[in-house]
Amino acid sequence: MAKDKIMYVCEECGHESAKWVGRCPNCGLWNTMKEFKVSPSSRSPRGGESLPSYIKGMLEGASPQRLGDIKADAEVRIDMGDGELNRVLGGGLVKGSLVLLGGEPGIGKSTLILQTVLRLPDKKILYVSGEESARQIKLRADRLNTLPLREGQGGSSLLILCETSLEAIYEHIEAEQPDIVVIDSIQTISTEAVESSPGSLSQIRECAASLLKYAKSGGPSIILIGHITKEGTLAGPKVLEHIVDCVLQFEGDQHYMYRILRSQKNRFGSTSELGIYEMLQSGLRQVSNPSELLLTEGREGLSGIAICSAIEGVRPLLIETQALVSTAAYGTPQRSATGFDNRRLGMLLAVLEKRVGFKLAQKDVFLNIAGGLRVTDPAMDLSVIAAVLSSNVDAAIDPDTCMCGEVGLSGEIRPVARLEQRIAEAEKLGFRRMLVPAQGLKGINQKDLKLDLVPVRRVAEAVRELFG
Numbered sequence: 001m002a003k004d005k006i007m008y009v010c011e012e013c014g015h016e017s018a019k020w021v022g023r024c025p026n027c028g029l030w031n032t033m034k035e036f037k038v039s040p041s042s043r044s045p046r047g048g049e050s051l052p053s054y055i056k057g058m059l060e061g062a063s064p065q066r067l068g069d070i071k072a073d074a075e076v077r078i079d080m081g082d083g084e085l086n087r088v089l090g091g092g093l094v095k096g097s098l099v100l101l102g103g104e105p106g107i108g109k110s111t112l113i114l115q116t117v118l119r120l121p122d123k124k125i126l127y128v129s130g131e132e133s134a135r136q137i138k139l140r141a142d143r144l145n146t147l148p149l150r151e152g153q154g155g156s157s158l159l160i161l162c163e164t165s166l167e168a169i170y171e172h173i174e175a176e177q178p179d180i181v182v183i184d185s186i187q188t189i190s191t192e193a194v195e196s197s198p199g200s201l202s203q204i205r206e207c208a209a210s211l212l213k214y215a216k217s218g219g220p221s222i223i224l225i226g227h228i229t230k231e232g233t234l235a236g237p238k239v240l241e242h243i244v245d246c247v248l249q250f251e252g253d254q255h256y257m258y259r260i261l262r263s264q265k266n267r268f269g270s271t272s273e274l275g276i277y278e279m280l281q282s283g284l285r286q287v288s289n290p291s292e293l294l295l296t297e298g299r300e301g302l303s304g305i306a307i308c309s310a311i312e313g314v315r316p317l318l319i320e321t322q323a324l325v326s327t328a329a330y331g332t333p334q335r336s337a338t339g340f341d342n343r344r345l346g347m348l349l350a351v352l353e354k355r356v357g358f359k360l361a362q363k364d365v366f367l368n369i370a371g372g373l374r375v376t377d378p379a380m381d382l383s384v385i386a387a388v389l390s391s392n393v394d395a396a397i398d399p400d401t402c403m404c405g406e407v408g409l410s411g412e413i414r415p416v417a418r419l420e421q422r423i424a425e426a427e428k429l430g431f432r433r434m435l436v437p438a439q440g441l442k443g444i445n446q447k448d449l450k451l452d453l454v455p456v457r458r459v460a461e462a463v464r465e466l467f468g
Helices: 053-059 083-089 109-117 134-145 166-176 201-216 239-243 290-294 342-356 378-393 419-428 459-467
Strands: 005-010 033-038 098-103 125-129 158-162 180-184 221-226 246-251 258-266 274-280 283-286 305-312 315-327 335-338 363-369 401-403 433-437 452-456
Touching: 005 201, 033 201, 083 246, 083 258, 083 274, 098 109, 098 201, 098 239, 109 125, 109 134, 109 180, 109 221, 109 283, 125 134, 125 166, 134 158, 158 166, 166 180, 166 201, 201 221, 201 239, 290 315, 305 378, 305 419, 315 378, 315 419, 335 342, 342 363, 342 378, 342 459, 363 378, 378 401, 378 459, 419 433, 433 459, 452 459
Parallel strands: 098 221, 098 246, 125 158, 125 180, 180 221, 305 401, 335 363, 401 433, 433 452
Antiparallel strands: 005 033, 246 258, 258 274, 274 283, 305 315, 315 363
């Protein structure tokens, strides 16, 4: 009997090595080589006897074609019945595509997919669960639909399969011929072609590669739900993200009601789209106008609050920036930011002290982005500075005033992208005054606007406009 072979695989790039090395020779990262066993039968040839006949045909080599002979028709997309999800996918789910949805435990990944497929009665969906029983899925579906699903009612086209063997899943797909296959989750699926436990690097890589070949050979669209590590990255080898057609990240703070769906990779659309949901008892609700929900009502007279017209993806949002400045109680001042880059906050405080003259070296500064959002738009700089100064002098900013602008190290207000969209969003929500970078006003028609644009070139000018 042949002896099992030990292989080492890099969990970041998937590089294989016959011996352990501290640093991966392919990607150069340290301590990423993980050990797994490979039996002699695990490396079966293409079209081996252990595979079903339809998998053998799928794995047969393809013949080369001339580029001019290849038909390039528009991708056929499936309307998911969810405007936010359709936007992030680029207009719907492409037939024969492989989509990976990742997120923290309990964030609502399974809820999002289940409530979406329940809205597709004209499509046949196979929901493969490796983590929950069929009864658990039924209870969740009843909660999402508020009325129990019985025979003859909605959800009749949804088939539930509790299975973790990839070969058995293929057999059920061939028997049922579904339009969409959902696998929850890819970390629980295993194939007989690899001698290792489910969730290992080799199992995830082989299962994902096999599913991609099956989807591209005329199979159904496949949605994979994936776990993430404690560092916030998708669990498994980095090659998993290279294999799939689309990588979606579902994120948000579990203590807040808002969830954000981002596209990190999309072969059929833009990666700058963004979807926003609100978590309710009955499931996830689409938020078509998030700006109204992110702004606090009754903020008149409150110091430390500034409104920024930001861009997340391609969507303009009015985001409330909150700041609190107080005397350092323990000698060393604290710098804490929630939803904003802490290092950028330190840079902006240094600009305030050097270019404007506000001494904050002995003050604690706490910054919070309302609603549990995490933003990376550079146009937030001006609102962060305004909120910090408002709290420091305990003077409220006019509630009808918003702003946007990137702050440079010399104290200048730099222009930002898509200024017209930011202005239109502020005008739609009834703001009457907006501080904008002076260099970004070229080509903008101010005659038809219902709000006053105040051009500012430096931080000192913005401070005078806000506080007099």
